[in-house]
Amino acid sequence: MSASYQAVGWNKQKKKYDWIIFSFCVVYLIVFIGVTAYVNPDYTFETVLVRSTSTLALLLLHVILSIGPLARINKKFLPLLYNRRHLGVTMFTVALVHASFGIFQFHALGNVNPLVSLFMSNTNYGSLADFPFQALGFFALIIFFLMAITSHDFWLHNLGPKVWKTLHMMVYPAYFLIIMHVMLGVIQYETNPVFVLILGVGSSTLIVLHLIAGTREVKKDNEEFGLKQDGFVMVCGVNDIEDNRAKMFCIDKERIAVFKFERKLFAVNNVCKHQNGPLGEGKIVDGCLTCPWHGYQYLPQNGQSPPPFKEKVSTYDVKVQGQNVWVNPKPYPEGTERKGANF
């Protein structure tokens, strides 16, 4: 087992983010509850608790889902990406309050177990308008729960990146479940179109951000390289790469990051072993190339994480001819030492 999850500590930066997340949530809850009570003196505490937490959780979910594409569009969002898991755990906690209170309010103190009631009260599973929307919320909550308890890097290492990543991609189906939970639930009751409008704006924003970030990546991936020779492909000029920085190229479906370090060029696989972060957008720090997402590090000459860490990425051959950089997209096994290219 690797010990690399210890790398993620609770530094000052994180504490500050936690405080900001916490205060923003409190502001939302106070405003929502205050306005509801002011406009509706006949409100009940239970309803306002169920609704303030549910809407806060959904709002947080939108923020969480927008951070990924935002960070790909503009690197300045990276600090938010780095602290995204805290937002996720917060969102789960808030949703859990909503769900537990919902289950208690709507299903407890009856003639059957509340969890049986959740699935067996409204059995109109075949109808859209009458669909048991609470079941949808339940399954989304299970997904958020699994994501929250596995958010620590400990689980990333134990489950393996593939399983972990798949599990955390389930946030998208969960988002869809929640949208349906709302559309087939409270939206069937509320008459003001503004609720659908707000939901629509939220979803469209997410879709547009993902499309923008996605098309940029696809464009980069489909870049054509004209000059080929002995398996090498000409990718750029020597001066196109800054010192201690990299450029990413996608050649024959291989994503390759070419780094400039101590007057040499090295090429490694672009995909970080942690969470597929783009190593090509990283930087050499203390002699290690450092992933911009969470700071995993690799040695430029062999793609290995410095001990005690055990992550390894593939390496590639690079050569310089005149002022041009050539890369061979055939990967060496992960962690293979390459000399790099002088220029």
Added chain:
Amino acid sequence: MQEFYIGWMDKAPRTFAQFVKKYLLLILPVIIVIAVLLGALQKKFSKGNFEFGQPTTVTGIYFNHPVPLIKVINGKDIFGNISYITIPLVGYGKHGADGIISDIEKEKNISLDQKEVSLKGTLLYNDGKTIMQVDKNDTVLVHYSGKQIASELLPQKKDLGTLSIKGEIVDSKCYFGVMKPGEGKPHRDCAIRCILGGIPPVLVVKNEKGEANYYLLVDADGAKINQSVQPFVATPVTVNANAIQYDDWIVLYVNKNAGIREISRSAFYQPGNAVACVMR
């Protein structure tokens, strides 16, 4: 050269920190605006009230039919007619009152039907209707006089003939005070659970102005219809039934198998054809 951010750094580089600060300053008003909009635009909460934690003792005549209820007399009006209010009884949580009443009758070996009693419970009320929750952990029966009541105190019954009405079936406990909303899709599961637990189902019929009439639902023989209405709760329905007025409640005697039909929402809200509203 461009600054570089690594998450585990103790301090983000200046340009990053400033950018994030700007983003947060932008998102804060967005959060507040959303909170205000969502808070302010929810459908109006009903005026219903549940006197949770404040039990009341009421004195009146208990009847088993059409549903367990107590008829509370508060003197005579200016024409010399008895003034009263009929209060259906429900149990604690999502349960009807039937079990509690029959337990009391068994334990004390008495019959409460048509007898003068004082009952302790928690009142809930809305729109002129009152319901009382009785809890088996309380002393529900505070006073019981076994004497037969005067015939003028028996329910005044009036046959209203066969009616066909569009409305929504709710559970009387949540609708008249415990839950907001106690109707509609978000509340559907709860209403079903309450009705299956024995709480009397009520048909709510509203006109365009939101004024409502209420009908207690029982089956054609006057027995509980709770199990059979499950698929029709909290959704627009047409009910075909014999209607009999019992004092200040109208009771619909519904054929279990054919008396209720689901209708589409659009049929329900047809403009000009206000939701059928039968005035007393």
